[in-house]
Amino acid sequence: NAGVTQTPKFRVLKTGQSMTLLCAQDMNHEYMYWYRQDPGMGLRLIHYSVGEGTTAKGEVPDGYNVSRLKKQNFLLGLESAAPSQTSVYFCASKKQGLRRQSYNEQFFGPGTRLTVL
Amino acid sequence: AQSVTQLGSHVSVSEGALVLLRCNYSSSVPPYLFWYVQYPNQGLQLLLKYTSAATLVKGINGFEAEFKKSETSFHLTKPSAHMSDAAEYFCAVSDMYSGGGADGLTFGKGTHLIIQP
Numbered sequence: 001n002a003g004v005t006q007t008p009k010f011r012v013l014k015t016g017q018s019m020t021l022l023c024a025q026d027m028n029h030e031y032m033y034w035y036r037q038d039p040g041m042g043l044r045l046i047h048y049s050v051g052e053g054t055t056a057k058g059e060v061p062d063g064y065n066v067s068r069l070k071k072q073n074f075l076l077g078l079e080s081a082a083p084s085q086t087s088v089y090f091c092a093s094k095k096q097g098l099r100r101q102s103y104n105e106q107f108f109g110p111g112t113r114l115t116v117l
Numbered sequence: 118a119q120s121v122t123q124l125g126s127h128v129s130v131s132e133g134a135l136v137l138l139r140c141n142y143s144s145s146v147p148p149y150l151f152w153y154v155q156y157p158n159q160g161l162q163l164l165l166k167y168t169s170a171a172t173l174v175k176g177i178n179g180f181e182a183e184f185k186k187s188e189t190s191f192h193l194t195k196p197s198a199h200m201s202d203a204a205e206y207f208c209a210v211s212d213m214y215s216g217g218g219a220d221g222l223t224f225g226k227g228t229h230l231i232i233q234p
């Protein structure tokens with residue numbers, strides 16, 4: 001199993017450009033998440049999805065959109081990139097289980113390093 | 118709302134010495150607690166988790182953590198540091214009754230562990 005994969009690994013954008021980050025997982029997990037990591041800030045939740053066709057906002061959703069058309073994929077879009085969106089983006093997934101189980105661990109991808117000039 | 122505080126953005130220990138990374142949490146309901154490790158240019162890997170089964174939790178690579186409700190703490194320890202332990206460590210919390218089914222993690226800002234030879 002590949003686990004959680006992210007595409008691309010690196011990207012440089014100019015202010016105002018758009019792009020889509022792709023996250024894929026092959027573990028049949030129901031829950032998927034997008035985080036951003038900034039120096040001294042830890043990881044902050046951008047958006048999440050509890051199943052195919054459903055998404056919701058996290059802590060820092062402004063400037064981002066997401067879609068989950070297929071269970072295994074979770075896309076993060078930047079419509080008009082800004083320098084403040086320079087960050088490392090991590091995708092994660094988690095198994096839901098037979099009942100709500102907050103203690104199931106989240107599995108993380110290797111990250112996408114995005115620079116917006 | 119839940120929060121996590123990690124004392125010390127950088128901790129330096131000598132090889133073979135005790136490692137102690139501090140984590141305090143704030144949650145109005147019983148929490149689930151996690152420690153993740155991030156090696157340079159990689160994603161996050163789960164070290165250990167507390168899910169109310171036992172207050173002393175053993176993880177991978179010789180790490181362990183003790184949940185102390187009275188102190189709202191979940192400090193990470195390792196008896197003898199190894200050069201390979203040099204990494205960024207994150208404490209995270211997820212409460213048992215997260216609204217919306219997200220079960221998203223709230224992370225601390227991280228502690229960079231430096232191992233001196």
